[in-house]
Amino acid sequence: GQNIDQPTEMTATEGAIVQINCTYQTSGFNGLFWYQQHAGEAPTFLSYNVLDGLEEKGRFSSFLSRSKGYSYLLLKELQMKDSASYLCAVRDRNDYKLSFGAGTTVTVRA
Amino acid sequence: DSGVTQTPKHLITATGQRVTLRCSPRSGDLSVYWYQQSLDQGLQFLIQYYNGEERAKGNILERFSAQQFPDLHSELNLSSLELGDSALYFCASSVGASQAGGYTFGSGTRLTVV
Numbered sequence: 771g772q773n774i775d776q777p778t779e780m781t782a783t784e785g786a787i788v789q790i791n792c793t794y795q796t797s798g799f800n801g802l803f804w805y806q807q808h809a810g811e812a813p814t815f816l817s818y819n820v821l822d823g824l825e826e827k828g829r830f831s832s833f834l835s836r837s838k839g840y841s842y843l844l845l846k847e848l849q850m851k852d853s854a855s856y857l858c859a860v861r862d863r864n865d866y867k868l869s870f871g872a873g874t875t876v877t878v879r880a
Numbered sequence: 881d882s883g884v885t886q887t888p889k890h891l892i893t894a895t896g897q898r899v900t901l902r903c904s905p906r907s908g909d910l911s912v913y914w915y916q917q918s919l920d921q922g923l924q925f926l927i928q929y930y931n932g933e934e935r936a937k938g939n940i941l942e943r944f945s946a947q948q949f950p951d952l953h954s955e956l957n958l959s960s961l962e963l964g965d966s967a968l969y970f971c972a973s974s975v976g977a978s979q980a981g982g983y984t985f986g987s988g989t990r991l992t993v994v
Binding site for chain 2: 871
């Protein structure tokens with residue numbers, strides 16, 4: 771099974787940088803995903819890491835360390851529209867299902 | 881529009897009733913996944929189908945069942961509904977069992993049990 775931990779809430783100022791950490795324990799790892807979810811809406815795919823290191827995608831970057839069971843999502847040049855919940859998810863090697871953390875609610879203030 | 885279609889968008893029903901939620905995956909996707917999201921919980925995996933066959937099962941209650949039809953659409957049946965079943969139910973799809981892009985989610989069905 772999976773055990774995924776991430777902070778419940780974070781607040782940051784418009785234009786700033788926020789780092790959302792995620793730690794996980796899994797019996798079989800096959801990739802880590804980050805999703806963004808606005809309240810009442812569907813989660814949307816942000817990033818995917820399967821090898822150690824940093825993946826950069828515009829204002830969003832995601833990092834993975836498999837040996838430490840650790841990932842982070844970095845949001846740069848924060849905009850008001852980035853206020854949302856950010857979900858860390860781990861894919862199981864055996865059945866490929868995604869298990870999600872409880873999500874981190876990021877509030878961006880002017 | 882993600883390409884994954886879920887109907888209905890909203891559903892209000894009484895305790896003890898039975899409802900069916902429907903999902904049409906994105907064109908070309910063979911896998912369908914169902915998730916439940918309650919206010920106080922994150923996305924909870926319910927069940928996965930791949931090309932008509934059940935592939936993986938999460939903590940799905942015995943009162944819940946699902947199937948994937950030959951045209952690849954899927955239905956989630958919830959019976960003997962309880963107040964605690966009120967939640968957002970998401971369907972997601974992917975091409976196969978393993979891909980870098982993860983899943984594409986539908987917009988969800990909001991179920992309210994009164």
